[in-house]
Amino acid sequence: MKLTKKKTLVKTPKAALTPKKSFDFNEFRRSFESLDNQNYGSWPLAVKVTVLVMIVGFIAALAWALPISSKIDEIKAAEAQQVTLLEAYRGKESKARHLAAYKSQVTQMETEFNALLNQLPKDTRVSELVEGINMTGVGSNIRFQDISVEPEVEQEFFIEQPIRIAALGEYHQFGAFISGLAALPRIITMHDFEVNNPQPSLDKQPELTLVLQTKTYRSKETNPEEPVAATPAPEQGSN
Template sequence: MSPLRKKSLIKTKKSAIKAQGPLTPPKKSFDFNDFRRSFESLDTQNSGSWPLPVKVTVLLLIVVFIAAMAWALPISSKIDEIKASESEQQTLLETYRQKESRARHLNTYKAQVAQMDIEFNTLLDQLPKETRVSELVEGINMTGVGSNIRFQDISVEPEIENEFFIEQPIRIAALGEYHQFGSFISGLAALPRIITMHDFEVSNPQPTLEAIPELNLILQTKTYRSKEVTPDEEAADD
């Protein structure tokens, strides 16, 4: 082989070697036992000499610990505050909706209140200015006589003062039969005065099958009169 051809072959081999580049060692697979042993042989006084995998692992553990502490302490408390604020916001929104609805219907409410006030005053004007207890007791007595019941007691109790009117309670105790009591109650309702009946009690003191029993009736009635308005109260209303 001629010298020129040898030189040409040598140059070709060198070019091929340069094209291939330096030879790299084969990659080593991860060995967990080696990784664990690297932790066991750590020098706590010289952390700079630790292997790179150990440094990365320790750094990740520190980051995870810091994130957990940040969540457990300030972030979790802030989340609770946010939830409480959201709940309060819903309450405030509901209150606002109710008030806004009332504001939109305010004129309607005012008209209704004014109409109710007129009707209420009309009813108050229908009440007598005086109770006239004697006339009322006489009317009750006559109604009882017409119903064939026998009175045991008719007690006029103290008046009860309310804001707009005065109640006059009258307690009635009588003896009679069922149909007589029914007739008596109907007669009270037909009296010209407004009379309401409360807390009535009917009892049979001597039960028997031989005759129609005579029953006891305890009845609380109330009549009403309008309350006189003094000049001081009129001035306060104005």
């Protein structure tokens, strides 16, 4: 009996037989130096991919630099304008929401303002006012140097009558005089006052000078009385 020995063939994968090559940058660079410009199809695959990526990147950069970047600037400007318009809209919308209340307030203010205007005298009656100022000064023990009635100043709704007062006295006397002016039955406002000590001394209580600008008011409905010239008040003796 004859025995035969069978041989078994084991197939080895090609991947296991061929060692994997590592990336060689020098070889990759040399592949660019040996390119055939007349035969693009013969270029290595790595070169083709690299060139394609470069072309796509250049086109993308060009598209960004030219139209897209300008559009981005326009979008940013539009967004800033949108914020401004939204703020303006909110302000106008708030005013529109409260328009009825604003109209009611304006009507009430006009009524109150007209009532105040009606309280103003139809003429200044300067002589009576100067006499009241003079009597108030006598009661406060100050000595007048001058009471000057200055020209009227016409405002939009009324007419101002400025009166300049110069007097001598002490601090508490000036305070009593100002309080007396406020108590007169006329609307009188006081502006731009100055208090000076012309002769400082430690031996006695100093006599001070007061310069005070006052204003009274009248309605514009009628003509004023004849203006009164600047009249110096008579001197009063001090205590």
